[in-house]
Amino acid sequence: MPPLHIGLLGAGGIARAHLPGWLELGARVGVHTQDGSADKLAGEYAELGHDVTAVPDLDELLSRCRAVDICTPTPTHKALALAAVARGRHVVCEKPLALTVPDAEEIATAAAAAGVHLHPAHVVRYFPAYAAMRDAVVRGDLGDLAVLRFTRGGARPQWAPWFGDPDQSGGVIMDLMVHDIDIARWVAGEVVRVHARTRGSERATGAPADVVTATAVLTHASGAVSHVTGLWGLPDQPFRTTFRVAGTDGLLRHDSAAVPGFRITAQGVRAAGEGIPSSPMTESPYLAELREFAASWDDPAVRPRVDAHDGLAAVRIARAAVESSRTGDAVELAPAARPAPQGPGAATTTRPTEPEEPTR
Amino acid sequence: MKVAVLSFAHVHAAAYLGLLRDMPGVEVVGTDPDGVAAALAAPGEIRGRAFADRHGVGYVDTYEEAFAWGPDAVVVCSENARHRPLVERAAAHRVDVLCEKPLATTAADGEAMVAACRAAGVRLAVAFPVRFSPAYAAVKRAVAAGATGCVLTVSGANNGHMPTRARRWFADPALAGGGALMDHTVHIADLLDDLFAARAVRVYAQTNNLLYADEVAAETAGLVTVEYDNGTVATIDCSWSHPRSHPAWGGLEMTLVGEHATLEMDAFDQKVHGHSERHGRPLELSFGVDLDSRMLRAFLFGPGPDGMDLADGEGGLRTLRIVEAGYESARRGTAVAVAGG
Numbered sequence: 004m005p006p007l008h009i010g011l012l013g014a015g016g017i018a019r020a021h022l023p024g025w026l027e028l029g030a031r032v033g034v035h036t037q038d039g040s041a042d043k044l045a046g047e048y049a050e051l052g053h054d055v056t057a058v059p060d061l062d063e064l065l066s067r068c069r070a071v072d073i074c075t076p077t078p079t080h081k082a083l084a085l086a087a088v089a090r091g092r093h094v095v096c097e098k099p100l101a102l103t104v105p106d107a108e109e110i111a112t113a114a115a116a117a118g119v120h121l122h123p124a125h126v127v128r129y130f131p132a133y134a135a136m137r138d139a140v141v142r143g144d145l146g147d148l149a150v151l152r153f154t155r156g157g158a159r160p161q162w163a164p165w166f167g168d169p170d171q172s173g174g175v176i177m178d179l180m181v182h183d184i185d186i187a188r189w190v191a192g193e194v195v196r197v198h199a200r201t202r203g204s205e206r207a208t209g210a211p212a213d214v215v216t217a218t219a220v221l222t223h224a225s226g227a228v229s230h231v232t233g234l235w236g237l238p239d240q241p242f243r244t245t246f247r248v249a250g251t252d253g254l255l256r257h258d259s260a261a262v263p264g265f266r267i268t269a270q271g272v273r274a275a276g277e278g279i280p281s282s283p284m285t286e287s288p289y290l291a292e293l294r295e296f297a298a299s300w301d302d303p304a305v306r307p308r309v310d311a312h313d314g315l316a317a318v319r320i321a322r323a324a325v326e327s328s329r330t331g332d333a334v335e336l337a338p339a340a341r342p343a344p345q346g347p348g349a350a351t352t353t354r355p356t357e358p359e360e361p362t363r
Numbered sequence: 364m365k366v367a368v369l370s371f372a373h374v375h376a377a378a379y380l381g382l383l384r385d386m387p388g389v390e391v392v393g394t395d396p397d398g399v400a401a402a403l404a405a406p407g408e409i410r411g412r413a414f415a416d417r418h419g420v421g422y423v424d425t426y427e428e429a430f431a432w433g434p435d436a437v438v439v440c441s442e443n444a445r446h447r448p449l450v451e452r453a454a455a456h457r458v459d460v461l462c463e464k465p466l467a468t469t470a471a472d473g474e475a476m477v478a479a480c481r482a483a484g485v486r487l488a489v490a491f492p493v494r495f496s497p498a499y500a501a502v503k504r505a506v507a508a509g510a511t512g513c514v515l516t517v518s519g520a521n522n523g524h525m526p527t528r529a530r531r532w533f534a535d536p537a538l539a540g541g542g543a544l545m546d547h548t549v550h551i552a553d554l555l556d557d558l559f560a561a562r563a564v565r566v567y568a569q570t571n572n573l574l575y576a577d578e579v580a581a582e583t584a585g586l587v588t589v590e591y592d593n594g595t596v597a598t599i600d601c602s603w604s605h606p607r608s609h610p611a612w613g614g615l616e617m618t619l620v621g622e623h624a625t626l627e628m629d630a631f632d633q634k635v636h637g638h639s640e641r642h643g644r645p646l647e648l649s650f651g652v653d654l655d656s657r658m659l660r661a662f663l664f665g666p667g668p669d670g671m672d673l674a675d676g677e678g679g680l681r682t683l684r685i686v687e688a689g690y691e692s693a694r695r696g697t698a699v700a701v702a703g704g
Contacts, residue, residue, distance in 0.1 A: 147573050148573070149571055149573035149574045149583070149584040149602065149604060150571075150574075150584040150585075150586065150600060150602045150604050152518075152520065152600060154518065154618075156625075196569070196696060198567045198569075198588060198698065200516075200588065200590065200596040202515035202516050202594065202595075202596055202620075203515045203620075203622065214515065214620065214621075214622055216515050216516050216620045218516050218518065218588065218596055218598050220567065220569055220586045220588055220598065222569045225573070226571040226573055227571060227573060228569045228570070228571060228584065228585070228586045229586075230518070230586050230598055230600055232516070232518055232598075234620055234625070236620070236625055237623070237624070237625065240625060247520075249522075249574070249584075249602065249604035249605075250573075250574075251573065251574055251575070251576075253606060254604065254605070254606055254609075331565065331590075331698060332697055332698050333567060333696060333697050333698060335696075
């Protein structure tokens, strides 16, 4: 079999998290960027003997890669994804799939029409604590879920200014909270109502105290409720995620800060705020997700745990949260029909839930 | 000082009786005239004279006798919907009163209680012991000193086990006014009432009764988002989602995100954790201060060195209005304005 040839689009933080995963899978990687940063990233890896090259011409890269991995700022996702789909390439796309529901739909529809796989990279589904919790829920260990809480926060991302511009990143809800929106839906089922509020400086000012945080309540079709918070905090805010999931037969909770497995407790200088989270005691969740995606291209029996519909649903719920945050009132979500399973990613669904009025 | 505990309906009555019994300079009697009927309705619950005996305090048979005894203060531990007549009685006898939370089950009852006590010139205090937590005091100091700057959001969780094994009425809307939303929203709402010179203006709540659906009709889980006129948004998890087989009853946690600092508090995690091989379950040894004791002392003898005082009737009424708005919001599925907010 020819080597797996991946077109890595972007060379920022998340591209650097994905690239070692692709190399672990034996891929040849061409890196394409608009700003020349591909040279630096490719050079670093080529120096270590890896098959990584910078490819300045996108068409050239698309002509020879099997799939693209879109790790660029969110507003560029659609054009890049559509270009790859037009060339019949599979698409791995960072979350959120797009900034708007129509854009996300357009990408998903184009991929389905072209018969290529579209993998929204909701990597938290591959973080082992979250996967273990969800497995327990699917097994029925917790009974029927009633109330869930998810938190995710860290220092405001400073490594790329576009995060601080809500027109580009979608803000803290679209870019950060979307992770737990996806997890809440994965674990507790479809979301029918959203209420959210955002506080602080959504648009980064560059001032030292430049905090933005959002809080949302999701009502699931089952009647279960989820509280989700996202925080882009102060420069010394440690990256931390937590969940607490309660059902009729039990409770599971997790605090990423409580179980690091390994930590440096002093090093003579104060550490800079972390960037891209990892799970150092287990295989990289980025590798796990990329392996699952790539395996599905050759084996139709492999159905990645996240598919295009999930990515679209996460955008739809996050947009509803943004809208609620703007108006201050709850937003009702019409149940989105899952498209008929077609080749790629016929989904692993969550436990079946019957839509019903949330009860008091 | 003479203190009468009126009714043993509330689960806190046991703690109050024991603390008052052991408090130097305090004489205590209890009365629980509705306890006999209540115990018949809920077999297994110990009420009335047997309950007083178990806690080693004197007992009288009727509220009339309790007031005739000449108490300096009374503690009202009846079911939520039965607070009003006892508070009004205390006002009529011109006796200061500490009323269990929530103040009442309707704002109309709460307003009448506040008015009766004001007219009689007696003190009406509401039992929110978490105000007396050193963890909360640290939060309050930090916010008051400006360390947080403007508080943007609060995430609070007051989860407990469903209290119906101790007292069944907690899940009977006719007596409790509701379920978990009525029982557990008010503690954190009271902390924020104390913390901010701000009023709640809007509430969004979603509830369900998926937990214990086969046992009770009341809501057993809820998330309540409260917006204050200082811009703070607080979301409170009021659910009875703490497993009943867990060694602890539950807890109360809050995270405050401010412009200049992020704070976390846990009012009840001052514990040594372990595991009991003998009992085959986790072991928890609480070493935190007794919040009920600090609250009772402040009520009877005035605030301690940190100056923390009890919530008054108006404060209890404000938190009750948040809960009322929460029920309306949960019914309608939309955010609603808080009456008088």
